[in-house]
Amino acid sequence: MGRSPCCAKEGLNRGAWTASEDKVLIDYIKIHGEGKWRNLPRNAGLKRCGKSCRLRWLNYLKPDIKRGNITNDEEELIIRLHKLLGNRWSLIAGRLPGRTDNEIKNYWNTKIGKKLKTQQCQKNSTHFNQAHDKTGLHALKSSGRPMKVKGNVSPIRTKASRCRRVVMPPELQYNDGQWQTKSTMGTSTSLLHEFSSLSQPIPDKDNSTDFMLDFQMDEQLLSDLLNMDILQPNGFDNGVVSDDNNTCDDYGLLSSNSSRTDMVADDAVRDSDLCQWLL
DNA sequence: AAGGAAGCCAACCGCAAGCGC
DNA sequence: CGCGCTTGCGGTTGGCTTCCT
Numbered sequence: 089m090g091r092s093p094c095c096a097k098e099g100l101n102r103g104a105w106t107a108s109e110d111k112v113l114i115d116y117i118k119i120h121g122e123g124k125w126r127n128l129p130r131n132a133g134l135k136r137c138g139k140s141c142r143l144r145w146l147n148y149l150k151p152d153i154k155r156g157n158i159t160n161d162e163e164e165l166i167i168r169l170h171k172l173l174g175n176r177w178s179l180i181a182g183r184l185p186g187r188t189d190n191e192i193k194n195y196w197n198t199k200i201g202k203k204l205k206t207q208q209c210q211k212n213s214t215h216f217n218q219a220h221d222k223t224g225l226h227a228l229k230s231s232g233r234p235m236k237v238k239g240n241v242s243p244i245r246t247k248a249s250r251c252r253r254v255v256m257p258p259e260l261q262y263n264d265g266q267w268q269t270k271s272t273m274g275t276s277t278s279l280l281h282e283f284s285s286l287s288q289p290i291p292d293k294d295n296s297t298d299f300m301l302d303f304q305m306d307e308q309l310l311s312d313l314l315n316m317d318i319l320q321p322n323g324f325d326n327g328v329v330s331d332d333n334n335t336c337d338d339y340g341l342l343s344s345n346s347s348r349t350d351m352v353a354d355d356a357v358r359d360s361d362l363c364q365w366l367l
Numbered sequence: 368a369a370g371g372a373a374g375c376c377a378a379c380c381g382c383a384a385g386c387g388c
Numbered sequence: 389c390g391c392g393c394t395t396g397c398g399g400t401t402g403g404c405t406t407c408c409t
Contacts, residue, residue, distance in 0.1 A: 103402090104377070126394065142395080143378065178397060193398070194376050202374095 101135045105144055109134060113141055114149055147188045154186025158195055166192055167200060 101109070116132035122145065124131075125138035134141060147153075158166070162184055169180045177189035177196075184192065 102379080123395090137379090139380090139395085140378075146396095147377075175398065189397075190377075197399095198375055 099135060100137055100140075102140075105136075105148075109136065110144070110149055113145060117145060117149075143190075147190045152186055153188060158187070158191075158199075162187070163195075163200060166196065167204075170196065170200075 105113075112132055112134055113128075116128065116134075120128075120131070125142040128134070128138055128141050129136050132141075136144075165183065166180060169183055173179050175193075177193045181187050181189040181192050
């Protein structure tokens with residue numbers, strides 16, 4: 089038998105939505121509400137796939153969607169949340185009222201990621217210049233637009249991952265609801281610094297910054313996380329060694345598959361819990 | 368002025384979680 | 389418990405716009 093396709097591919101409109109299609113969708117949802125996306129197109133008389141209707145509504149037509157430029161405050165928040173959550177755009181969007189995950193994802197891919205990469209490359213260039221002066225790696229136009237560079241510059245490729253395992257350095261112990269160093273057993277606040285200095289790259293090149301996902305942390309630690317300077321390489325990722333192709337790894341622009349990490353605290357926190365902390 | 372490169376963003380695609388039966 | 393369906397998510401694509409040479 090098999091599963092029926094989400095929508096019949098034939099006879100459906102594709103591409104950009106027209107104003108009349110938008111109106112039909114809006115009118116239908118006004119009356120019947122959201123949901124039942126699969127049946128919506130047929131009931132509403134739209135020649136669109138249900139997924140397409142849902143996407144159009146959620147990303148564009150929904151009344152509470154905020155249009156217009158991302159503000160500096162929003163950008164700062166996105167950066168911090170991304171540092172904490174990785175490419176979990178829906179969670180990030182949940183903290184930005186009126187913004188959609190798609191919008192934030194696009195904004196990240198086109199603006200923030202690039203900006204951070206540029207800044208890091210500029211920073212690296214002071215060390216990199218002497219040895220790699222001819223690579224053009226950090227070449228920038230005066231306008232700030234990156235020059236076309238041949239060579240080993242990789243595009244930013246982030247990968248979403250559902251972190252189920254957390255790597256903790258052996259120096260840390262979980263004690264009374266906190267991670268503490270064996271040496272100091274300090275508070276979670278001081279721990280942040282301790283942890284930063286202790287974190288090391290995983291031998292099999294796991295440069296992930298998302299190892300903190302699903303990690304059980306108290307509010308104070310979360311506050312520290314959100315207030316960390318994203319451009320401070322000595323954050324979580326201190327000591328992370330960039331591989332040959334990715335000079336900006338230590339900003340968390342590249343995440344990795346959590347399955348490669350060793351387990352210490354499995355399933356410590358679910359997404360919903362993380363959301364609770366963020367609220 | 369024109370052609371190509373890069374930027375931008377809406378939309379699509381495939382996968383997986385969650386749910387009901 | 390297993391299966392199928394629905395929904396949501398994140399990565400990718402395609403086309404229009406803007407910028408640069």
